[in-house]
Amino acid sequence: MTRFAVIVAALLALLAAIIVGASWGTIAFTPASILWALFHPHAQSEVGTVLWSLRLPRVAIAALVGASLAVAGLVMQDLLGNPLIDPYLTGTSAGAALAIAAAIAFGAPPGLYSAIALCASLATTILVGALSRSGTGLSVERMIVAGIALSSLFAGLTTLVILWSPSASVSLSILAWLGGSLAGHGWRDLGWATLYAACGLGLALTTIPALNALRLGTRRAQALGVDLDRTRWLVVLSACLLTSAAVSVSGVIGFIGLMVPHIVRGAVGHDVRWTIAAALPVGAIILILSDTFARSAAPPTEIPLGILLSLLGVPAFLYLASRRPKTI
């Protein structure tokens, strides 16, 4: 299959995933009734209310989170030339987790959680960037060390907040957020997250030629006129915006950023033009279907999405990794 055909197939699969995500749930609807409600948004019906108030915003958030984490993981891996890099490497999720844990413990209104997570993840990335500065550039090695160190520090502090929280219910709220979930989010949460994700994606797109040149090694890329410092800053900022957007509406959802780049490279090769084009729909599909399963498998309770993805993702990832040794 040509690369173009793979992208077209992925887009068709995304459409199917959206229909599945909108149809399945505690109350199941037929795809026909879903399609009818989709084209009659103002009709007063149960299916219309569920679709437009609950399912579609959730599917849209899942698509946004999946696509954002997939592209963030992809560009970070390509920048560092290491397929084991996770987009949370810069401490984005750990910073957001600590801020949200503190916000829940101190009784901040839930409506502010997304904004708090976004600010905290951005602040963490800026801190990691400042600690990784080397002259006018960014030292990749320092960034990895700073990201890991700050992540460990924030994880410890988050545990402390959970242990010292005023009640067990507060501790459970924090743990639920840390487990990653799209529950309770609506259209209002999508606005800012979409804006940040769009900015992050825009920056990622500007780095495509440089990332493709980096496939030949940093020295050859420099000789080809790639401004290494500028590319590093742009990619880190792009990954930060994308992961911040995701974390602000979904909590900590791991593995997508690690797994999707491997899947798309297996399908379309390593040219960054094609891998980004494929990562967007593939990341969205995986998260839409995972979220649909998480809320449909054992109603009325939901399996935390982050945990579900770890349970399903680890074996799938190990299988893929064993099949394609060259991508590891």
Add this chain to the structure above:
Amino acid sequence: MIDAQDLTLAYGSNIVLRDVSMQLGDGELLAIIGPNGAGKSTLLRALGGLHAPQHGSVMVNGRSISQMSPPERARRLALIEVDSAPVTNITVREAVAQGRLPHRPWWRWNELPEDEAIVDEALERAQLTDRAERPLDALSSGERQRVWVALALAQRAPSLLFDEPTTHLDLGHAMHILSLLRELADQGTTVVIVLHDLNVAAAHADRIALVGKNTLLACDVPEHVFQEELLSAAYGAPIIVRREEGMMLAFARPPQRKGASG
């Protein structure tokens, strides 16, 4: 045209080369030779604008290389360095096509038809047309060296700097690469190569730059650089120079074996 003036090259406080000045004209092939660790590759990187000198300047066609943007620098100079990191998951054609990067604005991701024609021509000159769709890591060392030459050809830069173009190559492949570089120089490209083999340098270069003892010891035609005293001092070993069939030959005098007669 490359003009280096009073270069002092260092890594931190460790000065590698000082007081290096040289001018290179269009169509000239210069070989940089010298013992290990003398700063040959550092000098090449400095001429290519990728190692900022502690002192001095490098001008390319009258313009300071430090004032150029990275893409502008890459349009004027193609630099091929020794990079032992494996390059995987890319075909020969994809790799060579990267040579068009400095000529494209950042918003254009795809090759234009004229880019494709230039890439095809570069592949042909490096005798890689039949291997264009093969993975780079499936090629032999010699073929990979030719890929880097093709990449530099696709850059269409008026100056080409190449670090150790014949390393790991057998005589036949080495000769092909050197002939190609000679051909480029004859067509007006300024070519600078770093070589370990003194005799190859003498056979192919218009001038030889000998570095050693933290400075540029000589930069002249092979006949003037191939002085036994000069080379012996630079390499710290007794070197004999001979002229045979019009060629300059230099080789280290082997230590006398005990018990050998005559």
